[in-house]
Amino acid sequence: MGKLNFFVRRTAQLVVTLWAVATALFMLFRLMPGDPTSYIVSPQMTPEVRQRIIESYGLNDPLWVQYLRYIENLATLDLGRSFNTNSEVSEILATYLPNTLVLMLSAFVLAYAVGVTLGVLTGWYRGSRFEKSTVVTALVGRSIPSFWVGILVIWVFGATFGVIPLSGMTSIGTEPEGFVDMVTSLDFLHHLVAPMLVLAFYYMGYPLLIMRNSMLETLSEDFIDICRAKGLSERAIMFRHAARNAMLPVLTAAAIAVGFAIGGSVLIETVFGWPGIGREMIRAVMRRDYPVAQGTFLVLALSVVLMNFVADLLYGVLDPRVTYE
Amino acid sequence: MSQKHERSIFADVEEYESDEEFSAWRRNLRLWRSTLSEQWRLLTDDSLVVAAMAILGGFILLAFVAPVVAPHDPLERMYTESGLIAKWIEPSFLGGEGDFLLGTTAQGYDIFSQLVYGARPALLVGFVAAVMTVGIGTMVGLTAGYYGGYVDDFLMRLVDFVYGLPLLPTVIVLVTVLGAGLDSIILAFVLLQWRTSARVIRALVLSLRERAFVKAARVSGASNWRILSRHIAPNVLPMAFLYGAFAIAWAILTEAGVSFLGLGDPNSVSWGVMLQGARVYSAMTEGTWWWFVPPGVCIALVVISGFLIGRGYEEIVNPELQVEQ
Numbered sequence: 350m351g352k353l354n355f356f357v358r359r360t361a362q363l364v365v366t367l368w369a370v371a372t373a374l375f376m377l378f379r380l381m382p383g384d385p386t387s388y389i390v391s392p393q394m395t396p397e398v399r400q401r402i403i404e405s406y407g408l409n410d411p412l413w414v415q416y417l418r419y420i421e422n423l424a425t426l427d428l429g430r431s432f433n434t435n436s437e438v439s440e441i442l443a444t445y446l447p448n449t450l451v452l453m454l455s456a457f458v459l460a461y462a463v464g465v466t467l468g469v470l471t472g473w474y475r476g477s478r479f480e481k482s483t484v485v486t487a488l489v490g491r492s493i494p495s496f497w498v499g500i501l502v503i504w505v506f507g508a509t510f511g512v513i514p515l516s517g518m519t520s521i522g523t524e525p526e527g528f529v530d531m532v533t534s535l536d537f538l539h540h541l542v543a544p545m546l547v548l549a550f551y552y553m554g555y556p557l558l559i560m561r562n563s564m565l566e567t568l569s570e571d572f573i574d575i576c577r578a579k580g581l582s583e584r585a586i587m588f589r590h591a592a593r594n595a596m597l598p599v600l601t602a603a604a605i606a607v608g609f610a611i612g613g614s615v616l617i618e619t620v621f622g623w624p625g626i627g628r629e630m631i632r633a634v635m636r637r638d639y640p641v642a643q644g645t646f647l648v649l650a651l652s653v654v655l656m657n658f659v660a661d662l663l664y665g666v667l668d669p670r671v672t673y674e
Numbered sequence: 675m676s677q678k679h680e681r682s683i684f685a686d687v688e689e690y691e692s693d694e695e696f697s698a699w700r701r702n703l704r705l706w707r708s709t710l711s712e713q714w715r716l717l718t719d720d721s722l723v724v725a726a727m728a729i730l731g732g733f734i735l736l737a738f739v740a741p742v743v744a745p746h747d748p749l750e751r752m753y754t755e756s757g758l759i760a761k762w763i764e765p766s767f768l769g770g771e772g773d774f775l776l777g778t779t780a781q782g783y784d785i786f787s788q789l790v791y792g793a794r795p796a797l798l799v800g801f802v803a804a805v806m807t808v809g810i811g812t813m814v815g816l817t818a819g820y821y822g823g824y825v826d827d828f829l830m831r832l833v834d835f836v837y838g839l840p841l842l843p844t845v846i847v848l849v850t851v852l853g854a855g856l857d858s859i860i861l862a863f864v865l866l867q868w869r870t871s872a873r874v875i876r877a878l879v880l881s882l883r884e885r886a887f888v889k890a891a892r893v894s895g896a897s898n899w900r901i902l903s904r905h906i907a908p909n910v911l912p913m914a915f916l917y918g919a920f921a922i923a924w925a926i927l928t929e930a931g932v933s934f935l936g937l938g939d940p941n942s943v944s945w946g947v948m949l950q951g952a953r954v955y956s957a958m959t960e961g962t963w964w965w966f967v968p969p970g971v972c973i974a975l976v977v978i979s980g981f982l983i984g985r986g987y988e989e990i991v992n993p994e995l996q997v998e999q
Contacts, residue, residue: 374847488982619934630843634846646844650844653838653839654838657838
């Protein structure tokens, strides 16, 4: 019983959820309108050639055979080949996923650093003008469509002042040798700034509001009075005592917020022409490139499910008061 | 007709049944009216909430009278006096040719008319999706929380599963399967978003189930249906309304995002579709801000109103959040 039991049960639940997501996805993609074969076999081909290609993709087998093969392939991380370019889906994912991760993680770290700090301050200075305006700004930040902010930024800073590139991740002509080389180049950072800031502004409101609420609760507890009685400075009470105790909900919310973050990054990647996994998914959906659309979607869903799992485990590790009943 | 009939619906009705028999529905009506008027008064105390209601009301009115306000059909091509398609015309207040309040698009559509008609899909999606989302979520939450056991286990695993799906990518996939259109967007949104209210309502029902008035009702022989509909449901309604207000905002944002990605209804014009057009024709580099700034402002205003009304209501439902003066 206890922690180990909880861990085992939660892991089993994780596996079942992943299976359910994969199955639902299989059924959905088979329902999609349009004949997938029409995208890979040209009508000018002889019927025999066409048949051979369809067979090589396994599209003529009964649905349950396709399903079993699909699950088997997923388990061995074989996601098939793109209908469009014939390259391995796992290769496509490996190309685009790091780009998405760099953008999302940098925005996430920035948003949580600023959001949590502002949350601490707004919780502390409750009722002040500063608090009111910050909270309203946070609400506005969550209400304005992030892709529209992206459009405005491109218009003002890209087109009018010309200080940021209009689109893409690297300039045409620069050919970085490998991922690390690209990420550390100035050109890349120049392209990263705008989408990262827009995303960070969008992510920021959530940790800010949660941290503020959590601070309000913590500040009403007795140990804060003791800290004051001890004569600790305001800063020490605020950050070293209150904020540390108020962090827990923010950390677990952060893991779950990745789910929302993914939606936001799909839009931002499209606006800024960022070659990430979200933009690739949209393009695959538009082209009816099932394997790629399926693979990108699975990666996005996997990250949400995994982060929910992490959040649940984190909760028990960080808060010893949590019991496993 | 003593004082005690003035109590809110959230108290137990049967508790103070008077000896004089007056019809149940009249008593109910009175309770509802007094509760709603009390909440309305609290809600309109906050000037921000009043402003939000005025904005939302304005847009609702605009959606109804769109054909009267808009000078043209949103998808009617405009022509200049010399018979050419009136593309990229500047707004009339900037000295643009013709009489287009906000100019025309790259395809020669009147931007102001598109903006006015754009209120329709936004509000339609917002309200229909919110009612359906919260309706389903409340039903599931009530059932799971009240019956417990296997029913609860099954429904909550279902909720867990749905939580494993990232909102926007799933909506995109569903919309592609079901075909582009407002109904697809609404359905896809509802299929995912009922999860939030289901979880919250279930938690609420779990605690209500143990309260004395429910136990009293059970002891006195009330059926499950009666307990659920008369004793528990009225108590979860405020929470359902609250999640409804937030769902309106989320649904409108989702519709805008999906349309912006090019998966919206091809036969109607929404604010998201306008922004997509502006991006596809690079209106940002052309600097024609009158094309892409107004739709974003409209989306933001409606969504902010939804969030503000939700937050205002949250403070009534959950008095702990109220700022002590």
